[in-house]
Amino acid sequence: MLLPAFPRPHRDDALIAIAGLAGGLLLRALGLHNNAGVRPLDGPWITLVPLVVMAAMELLRQTSPRTALTVGTLALVLDLFTPGNLVTLLMYTDLMYAAVLYGSPEMARRLPYATALTTIAATIGLIAWYREPHALLLGLIIGLVSIGPAATGALVRNHRDAADTARLRAEQTALLAEMDRTQAVNAERARMARELHDLVANHLSAIAIHSTAALSLDKPETTRQALTVIRENSVAGLAEMRRLIGLLRDSGGGQEPAAAPTLDAVDALIAQARANGEPSGLRFTLHDDRDGAASLPAPVELAAYRIAQESLTNALKHAAAGEVAVRITGEPGDALTVTVTSPFGQRPGPRAPGSGAGLVGMRERVALLGGEFEAGPVAGTDRGPVVWRVRALLPMEKDKEPTAWAQ
Template sequence: MTLTPRRHDALIALAGLLGGLVLIAFGAYDRTDSVPRWAAALPLFAMAGLELFRRTRPVWTATLGGLVLAAGLVAGSVLATLVMYTDLLYAAVLYGPPRMAKVLHLTGGATTLVLSGLTALYAEVPNALLVAGFCGLIFLAPVWTADLLRRHQDRAEAERLRAEQTALLAEMDRRAAVSAERARMARELHDVIANHLSAIAIHATGAQSVARRQDRPADDPVVAALAVVRENSVQGLAEMRRMIGLLRRGAPAGPLAVGESGEESYAAPRLAALDALLDRARAAGQEAGLAFEAASSGEPGELPAPLELAAYRIVQESLTNAVKHAAPGTVRLRVEYRPADVVVAVDSPYREDAGPGRALHGAGAGLVGMGERAELLGGDFEAGPQDGRWRVRAVLPRETKGADG
């Protein structure tokens, strides 16, 4: 069990007090013939009481400890009292203000010189040398030790702060590099892909104008195909602008939306917009003989933005794959809101033979992307044929469990 600082100080005080009482009980203190035991015990109890505040009041305990030590030398010196006083000097340097080391060095050195000088003046030189060594052990040795330890601690703290600063600078450099790469990607998307999508939308609009001038009916397959091409190109351009805004701003962004004021805004995709996805899928899949149904259960509540974005993209990719690859029939979308997670399921008629023109370039990349989105949130994803239908199912937790969530 790890001791708290207060308990550690109490343990030191208790050990010093018990040790001193044992010495006093056996008469192991100075002037035992003239000093009663209770008089020798008084400085011992006072020094043990000061030990309780060695960490919180280091300056006061060292000052009062010197007075108690002087009283103990007069009343009858006990070794435990001397040892506890050295600990008070040690704690004053270690826990006190930085200038405390200099003060105690000066006072300890002066005390040693004065006492050894007086001894040499009124007694023999060997006695003066003994007094100098004894005073050095009492007044200087604990101060030197604590000062050395504190210097090591300060140096270690400075190294730790320097390491944190280096790590912070490295993180700032990494973020700057990521921002530069995001800006470069945004430029590439804008200059290449967005321009191509704009050209497709413009040509589709021009073709629709030509069809109107030729008085083609609205249900003409060519007119319907041009409408689908234009709508999807405009939607793709909006998504591209959203991604460019995301890369440049470094903040969550969604499909391009136009407010009542006509200003463009970027809002994260929400599951409430699934009806618009279904409408576009119905328009695109009508020629292939596809019908779309949607159902939901449970209470959505407050959903995290990453969850709604992942669910929206999974539904979008699933409906796109159904339009591309599904056999004629009904595509069913089901969203289940549960207390701990959200379940998204899409099943469509399974076509074993894609036929000419149905197996498009990049097939399979969408499934990988959907699986990665679910994995980043700590959810589960599965897709494959089952009972003659192609089933896609994703379970997305409301609380992110993935490492990169």
């Protein structure tokens, strides 16, 4: 017959079992007993049986608390019919405490009530049997042995569960804080990437186009004109880079941030684009149909300016010869629409390479404001040549906050 395999006992349980067994043997050697009166089992070694069984159950107090308490209860009942050993009683109180602390939640919830009912029933039975006042004292002893350890175990377990819950909540809070920090860092990096691209891409595109023209055309006048444009754009780009780097390095707030560009500065963008796009046969026009007296929310105005700037930069890079038209429309309280159309097709002159980051940045700006964005080839007016159209619809409700600052 195979005996059930129990888990290896904890080190503390083994120490408790050894200490209990040694203490019980010492009391027996000194002839100290705690049961008086009638003792049906009064052999020379009978007291050792409950003591050894109880010490063995101490080994299972954490790994198998239900089994330890059941067998320990039987050993305690056997001890009542012997001269008795005080250490056996003390070890039983520890088994009761461990059963509530380490047992299943259902066992921990029911055991204190079960011990209370058992104590009441035992007290009533003792009073009916002895019909003497000292029966109440025996009932009090039973309550101390059963109810006291069970209630203590329940109290300790509740505090332990509360501590575990608080620790888990703290870990979850720390995890959420780390996720928020990561999202904030990623959002800031994306914002910086958009800003850097919009500030420098226009100047670098013009430099790339005119340097290619200067290398491919062996004309002194053309070369001188291209070098002039290259110098102007490199100086302007360098100034923008220095301003942006200064803002990033100034963590103490000593440097005043530069004012955000507005749609009133689109005229300057058009003028710069005309100078940069002249060698490629590009013409630039602006149609601003807004109400000049109406004010725009700052995030909307900045996003519209950046979209127009990036669209003009893309036209300088990729558009065929022809007209590039920028149209801005909108009514106060409604939505602002920015539409940029440029000739679509191959052009014979030099062109700068593109990475696609500009379209991604424009789409992100519009999404942050809850608007609509589309970019792609469409048929021209009156079924004319195909044009590349960028269209951004930006809501202008005063009471609507953007999901993030659309920079």
